[in-house]
Amino acid sequence: MLKVNNLSVNYGDTDVVSNLNLELAKDEILMLVGPTGCGKTTILQALAGLIPISSGDINLGQWRATPEKQIPPEKRHVGMVFQDFALFPHLTVEQNVAFRLADKQPADHWITLLGLDAFRQVKPSTLSGGQKQRVALARTLAHKPAFILLDEPLSNLDAALKDSLRWEIRDALKTAGVPAIWVTHDQEEALSVGDRVGILKNGKLEQLDTPETCFCEPASRFVARFLGEASFLPGELNPSDNSVKTALGTAPGIPVNNATGSVDLLVRPDDVSLILDDTGNGEIDWVRYEGCARFYAVKLDDGTLVKIRASHENKAEPGDRVKLVITTTHPLAVFQRQ
Known part of the structure; x- marks a missing residue:
């Protein structure tokens, strides 16, 4: 270990x-x-x-x-696999994988397992990027x-x-x-x-x-923002059941670092639903078409910006009034209000 x-x-x-x-x-x-x-x-x-x-x-x-x-x-x-493949250009795939190996059996094993049999006698310059990376991985694994x-x-x-x-x-x-x-x-x-x-x-x-x-x-x-789209929704934490009351409804929460009282609820784009509604609680700020989905930023009436991903069939334009509702049932992370 x-x-x-x-x-x-x-x-x-x-x-x-x-x-x-x-x-x-x-x-x-x-x-x-x-x-x-x-x-x-x-x-x-x-x-x-x-x-x-x-x-x-x-x-x-x-x-x-x-x-x-x-x-x-x-x-x-230690074995290393690099982004630039680091293969010997003058050696074949088989020679690269078996480089400095006395026993060639591990090289044969990984060449076959990684689907490189047809390229054994080929040099790296003729391979695609994916094939080169498989050769690099086979070489690393063959050396155990x-x-x-x-x-x-x-x-x-x-x-x-x-x-x-x-x-x-x-x-x-x-x-x-x-x-x-x-x-x-x-x-x-x-x-x-x-x-x-x-x-x-x-x-x-x-x-x-x-x-x-x-x-x-x-x-x-920082972790919340780095690992995906993150919106922070102002709310009040109920200490009796860790539920958080927000402008988009009440959601179950998980307090981070003992957050209490006035908090911010971490909302991911899939935690919220969106419908067109002239009497809704926000307005479309911008929209991005992603093929199977549309990605929206909605400015709520209190000024909070919430990002939401909806079906591509759910079409709205910047300036449209919409209603957002928290639909997730799993607990969401809760941070102390900044």
Whole structure:
């Protein structure tokens, strides 16, 4: 099991990663997300031994890295998958996957499992982006690493390919039974693929939990906003049953950090319904057509802006009066009013 204890990385006087603590269980996929510059890639580089750490330790059992005892990358038994594939252009697919392997059987196994049999003698320059990434993953898995680090492996691929390849990668990791830390900018990718999600802000973990918990019970407003469209609806919390009374009706709540009294209710676009109504409680501010849905911003009569996603058949235009009602039955996160 990989354990990271109070890990910090400094570049000069700048703290890039501060007091990071996490454990990676057997065959677990941990997704790391956060804004640009929050320290995601630095964490991977530190775990791989590519940069020194300033404090704390990284422990895999058979080795332990500290500021005083740096373990070189080649002795960490770590696999890496990069966004730019990092394949040898002069070698065939088979040669890339089996590079420096005495026993070629693991290479054959992953070439077949990842659907690359027809490309064994092909060089990378003739492959598509998705095929190149499968080759890179096959090469990593064929070397039987103790854990794998993936640095935005799908960022160079088109949207349709990303959706299918993310599941191929997840299935391959689970089949191999190898734990992985996967860095991404794509919140949907993080929530759908990961067993757990870590949200970083300025080099610190804001929250580390299951995707559902991070999305439905975010530890902060930052996490709420980062993991999806978030609207904050003013309300009053009833301490007897944690219900929240708002301008759009009453909803069950989950108080965050012991919120009480005047609060803001976290409302996602799917938590609210919209109907055209001249006597409604808001007005369409803007609308975006998404194909199967329409995404609206509605300015309520009290000035609050609420974002809602409705069926594409539910057509309204900016300036139209509408009525919004909270329709969700599951508890919503509640934050102290700012």
